Every structure is written in structure tokens, then in C-alpha cells.
Amino acid sequence: MVAQDYTVDLNKPLVFQVGHLGERYQEWVHQPIVSKEGPRFFSNGFIEFLTRTKWYAVPLIWLPVVCWCFSRSLQMGHTITELSYMAVFGMFIWTLLEYSLHRFLFHIKTESYWANTAHYLLHGCHHKHPMDGLRLVFPPAATAILLFPFWNLVKMFATPSTTPGLFGGGLLGYVIYDCTHYYLHHGQPSSNPSKHLKTYHLNHHFRIQNKGFGITSSFWDIMFGTLPPSLRKKSI
Template identity: 80%
Template sequence: MVAQEEFTVDLNKPLVFQVGHLGERYQEWVHQPIVSKEGPIFFGNDVLEFLTRTKWYAVPLIWLPVVCWLLTTSLRMGHSLSDVALMASLGIFIWTLAEYILHRFLFHINTTSYWANTAHYLLHGCHHKHPMDGLRLVFPPAATAILCIPFWNLISLFTTPSTTPAVFGGGLLGYVMYDCTHYYLHHGQPLYNPAKHLKKYHLNHHFRIQNKGFGITSSLWDIICGTLPPEISAKKG
């Protein structure tokens, strides 16, 4: 009986509907990065392809005005400037935890089935396969808008109607800081700490130990949860 030939991804063709066929070999394939600024083709459809590409500056341009509106909403509802600043700081802190949880437990989930592989590639796998693709490094605004709904509902569970906007606004500001920082760590050349340290820390996650170092804007939750890369753990010791 002749063994069936293993599926091979053709990098010159649209990738999204190919990668699922890798099955159990997908995780190994997606964590072997191709270091090139040339982004891959995702879809044969031009509209879908366009929707997957986002300039980094779209993130602050679109979301910072929303942050300002949310913070001023809590101000208009009777809270002082210092109260709003405190609530926004809480929102940023909550975002740092969300950033860690999403990156560790969702973005790095192990998948083997066709549709799970496909979804993972769209969500985060493409970034590990093509880490220097500048047009697919930040979240598309439409995807962010959809994700805002469950985050708003979650925050509203433990806040009041007048504090929810400021806390959520702080979380959204944390997201903007995260996405801009993430882009800079890949495409900037920081000369001084903490940016220089963060770049080394994040590239270590991409090219050396991909199951450690899930923090982007800081290593706080990696320290707390025990997911610091070994050499960094040694330095901390």
C-alpha cells in the first residue's frame, strides 16, 4: 500500500485555507518563522485580503478619540478628574492581565483540526509565521470593535453605570498602548531601556522560547505566573 503524500503549504498561493490541511503538523510549521517584510497572501478575494491589512497608526487614530469620549462621559456623570484617572488606571491594569491571558491561553492554544488550525492562523499563527509582516501586526479595527462588546459587558459586572466608561476607557487605552508597543518592538530600534529590554524579551518569545514570555508591554504577569524565560528567571534570581 502506497503511503499518502503529506500536505505541503504553497507559500505563493493564498494561505488561510491551506494551513488547516497540515493537521497535527500545523503547530510545528507555524512556529518556524519566515523573517521577511514581504507579507503572505491570505485570501484570493481582494476585499477579504484588504480587510486583513492594517496600518499601525490606524489603532491610535481610531481608538484614542473613543478613549477620550469614554473618560469625559464619566466626568460628565459627576466624577472628579482624579477619580477618572484612578478608574482609567484600573482599566489599564485590567488590560495587562487580559493581554497576558489572551496571549497565553488563546493565541497559543494547540490546534490540530482543519478549522481550528485555520482560525488560529488568522488570530495569531500568521504573526508567528511572518513576524515582520507590518500590515498584520496590529488588530484590525473591525475585530477590535467586536471584542469590545464582551469586554464592556465584563467590566460592567463590577462597576457602576457612571464608572464603567472610565474603567473601560482605561482598558481601551491599555490596548492602544499594547498594539503600538508591539509594533515598535518588531519594527523599531530602541537604544535605551525599558524599550530595549522589551524588544529583546519579545523577540526571545518569537525566535527562542515560544511557550514563555507572553507579556508584551511588561513582564509583570510572566513573573507572577511563572512563565519567565529561563535565562531571564536566572537573572531575576
């Protein structure tokens, strides 16, 4: 069956189906299905289990690592004030990374079978099923794998004593990002700035999907000109 005639069966595991859509994948994946029940990804039960993560697993697993990183910089002679600067700078760098990954990797255009499949696993599934509460945060196993290259990247630009503090700040930024992302989908904020952020993010999902790439802030969207036109006057 050619891609133009292929139809995805939502009652079967999706991951190895979506690649067959070819150039039609981008249109399909950006037509959201609003349901709190997530689809099945794989027929294998163990692999399927690894794709589902409770939101609170993120702070439970990674905040102790953040504390360990901060303690290492303190043990190597830095003061609390110096550590605070490292943490804030690390979190700031995370916000740029958050924006860049979302804009340039998560929203990359794909057409081939394996590129579509990889994109669906990485981010496409979130746009197709935006209310799937078990696939809103990044699986810890995948995060652990990615932490190694990021640690080595920080080491290239920092001293041995500042590397843990900067890395811990970036990791703390990630934890805040993932928890915020979950809250924007499933929380009911009644006041700003969280109320604005929820409107801002849902606008990205349901109205203008090629704008509004920031999650924890619209700062980088303002800086790089990707702020949705209708929200420019309300940005933070």
C-alpha cells in the same frame, strides 16, 4: 492528500491551506519566515484588504473613543482624580487580559482543519511571518466587534458612572499594547526599558515560544512562572 504529506504553497493564499497540515501545523507555524513582505491570506481582494492594518490606525481610531469614555465619567460627576484611578485600574486589568489571551488563546494547540485555520488567522500568522508590518496590530473591524462584549462585561462589575472610565482605561491599555507590539518588531530602541522589551519579545518568537507571553511588561510572566529562564535576572 493526507495531512502528513500536505505541503503549504507560500505563493498561494494561505488561510485555507494551513488547516490541511493537521497535527503538523504547530511545528510548521512556529518555524518563522523573516521577511517584511507579508503573505497573501485570501484570493478575494476585499477580504484580503480587511486583514491588513497600518499601525497608526489603532491610535487614530481608538484614542477618540478613549477620550469619549473618560468624558462620560466626568460628566456623570467624577473628579479628575477619581477618573485617574479608573484609568490606571483599567490599564492594569488590560495587562492581565493581554497576558491571558496570549498564553491561553493565542497559543492554544490545534490539530483539526478549522481549528488550525482559526488559529492561523488569530495569531499563527504572526509567528509564521513575525515581520509582516501590516498584520502586527489587530484590525479595527475585529476590535469593534469585540468591544461590545467587553463593555457589557465591565457593566456587570461597575456602576453606570464608572463603567466608561474603567472601559476607557482598558481600551487605552490596548492601544498602548498594539503600538508597543509594532515598535518592538520594527523599532530600534537604544535604551531600557524598550530595549529590554524588544529582546524579551523577540526571544518569545525565535527561542522559547512557550514562555514570555507579556508584551508591554514581563510582570505577569514573573507572577505566573512563565518568564524565560535566560531573562529572569533582567526582567522588569
